[in-house]
Amino acid sequence: MRKTTKSVLAVACALAAFTAAGCGTTSENSGQVKQQNPLAKCKGPGGHYTIGMSQANLAEPYRVRMDDDIRQAAQRVPQFDVQFSDAAKDNSKQISDVENFITKQVDLLMISPNEAAPLTDVVRQAYNKGIPVIVLDRKVDGDAYTTFIGADNTDIGRRAGEYFKTAVLPQGGKIVQIKGLSGSTPAAEREKGFEQGIAGSGIQVVATADGEWERSVAQQKMDAMLKAHPDIQAVYSQNDPMAEGAYLAAQAAGKRDLKITGIDGLPIPSGGIKAVEDGRLQATFVYPTGGAEAVAAAKSLLVDCKPVPKTQTLGTERVTRDNAVEVYDRLNHR
Template sequence: MMIRGMKMQLSRRTGRLLGAGLTVAAVLAAAACSVEADPGSKSSGAAECGTGKEFSIGMSQANNAEPYRQVMNDDIKRAAKKVKGFSVTVSDAAQDNSKQVSQVEDFITQQVDLLIISPNEATPLTQVVKKAYDGGIPVIVLDRKVDGDAYTAFIGGDNTAIGKAMGEYYATTMLPDGGRVVEISGLAGSTPAAERTKGFADGIKSNPKVKIVESQSGEWLREKGQSVMDTVLKSNPDIDAVYSQNDPMAEGAYLAAKSAGVQDKIKFTGIDGLAIASGGIKAVQQGRLQATYVYPTGGREAVELAKQILVDCKSDVEKDTTLPGELVTKDNAAEVYTKLGGS
């Protein structure tokens, strides 16, 4: 080890002047500090952890247009109000990578005590997340991932498993005799979109009669899902089902099919399963969607983890937390809605 070698050299040079010895000792001290430094620890300019203190949390949201993200923001704000000293500022990237990078840069400049981020896309946000983390700001990555592991913790669902569960539902229950399926995926470049696509393809393998005839991105947005479905129906009018990677796009696809007068011939599924009046669980109960899958926002869990880091001074938090979900059909929709606190 370099430091040990320096100490041995120092011991052999006992005849040198005291001033030179002090210089070497100073080098040793600096080297030891650099070796022990934790890249994820708080910088000296930020507030130290502990009770009875004020902490600022920056929440960098990919967009506020999706109902799922609005609920996530609300979950974070409500949970933060229950922690004395916590204040949360939410920024809206509006699905713009450059804007989100700039907003995170602003949080770094403001020296927030902790950053929560749900990245619009993984790769474009990786470096600025690393910059915050390396600069001493604890970073909780929520729902969508970044590349690498330069962050304090990730909280989210297992999107590959969710996609696979939906695929298996198609293969065994919804389309046991096979069928032509259109996939409406999320924003290209976001990890849930890629993982839900992969999982679904794996899930339908057990039934070779279930075939994906077209896949297009609806960018997670209802109006985009409707536009995609309008186009799809022109080229593929004889489809049996729409696998949508979230509930708003599924609702948009349903509206497009209804406009074409074919909504009763096609089965629609989504993912999110929000327990709100306009959410996917109600859409299942009301018959527009055949099924959805509960995808927890992780907002409450992120604030609890922030409390462990900032208030409880816990340094050994879990690096990855996978949140459980649940398939929702007409058989259990009312029960799940109540269980999740819907009213």
């Protein structure tokens, strides 16, 4: 009888673990995803809401602009108080930042993950505690979030590849690629899309380096690639700061005819659109920050009590010297 009782208890404990009800296991850390009511935090226009925004880093101008866009849009929603954190490219720091927001019991979490896999669990924890989660730009694994807002990085990479095939090197040639941080989803998707875009052409990617999304790192990597491959004709950079780093390295090496393209197209004086207008870059592709859209989604969930789509895909456009002035002015007067 004693053995039977122990067996029953063991089975009950195992079942409880699966339902996150006992045995030292919770659904927040078991890998399961709770069914969330995304409108549970909504108190209507009369409520006051604290939002935590966890940024991957502030070393990239793109991420500074994202925070600025969130800050500016949130100023138009009097019910919102947005608190920002900077992970400084450190996964452990970003995990701690999100845990801090969970402890503070924020009404909504926004996050642009440094890398997908390391941030997945803590984002799931927030989601499983009933906190609506808006994931921006870079993804996490699985679907433990309320909505993802970002451009289609595979499509952007494909468009960049097609541009190389039709306008940059229509006769084919040798190029190098400067990727973003390994482990971040845009880096993998922009590479995959680019390969699709140049398929069937005579374009050969002879080397690829990880520039970590930063100009100084890309400049060092580009210098090394130019020494190893002095006959390259163009550079595909996965963002504009790295493209600028490649430009500086090329100038130092006397390769002033090298054709360089980037991605981001920030409408700021130091951004990619101005770099195209000034002739440093051949082209760039606009990559919206999603900041304003994130605040709009938060308002819908918390103030208006309306659901939002699981995925919100933002548009892009190619910027060359032909349209750089017009695009810059238009994006600054939305």
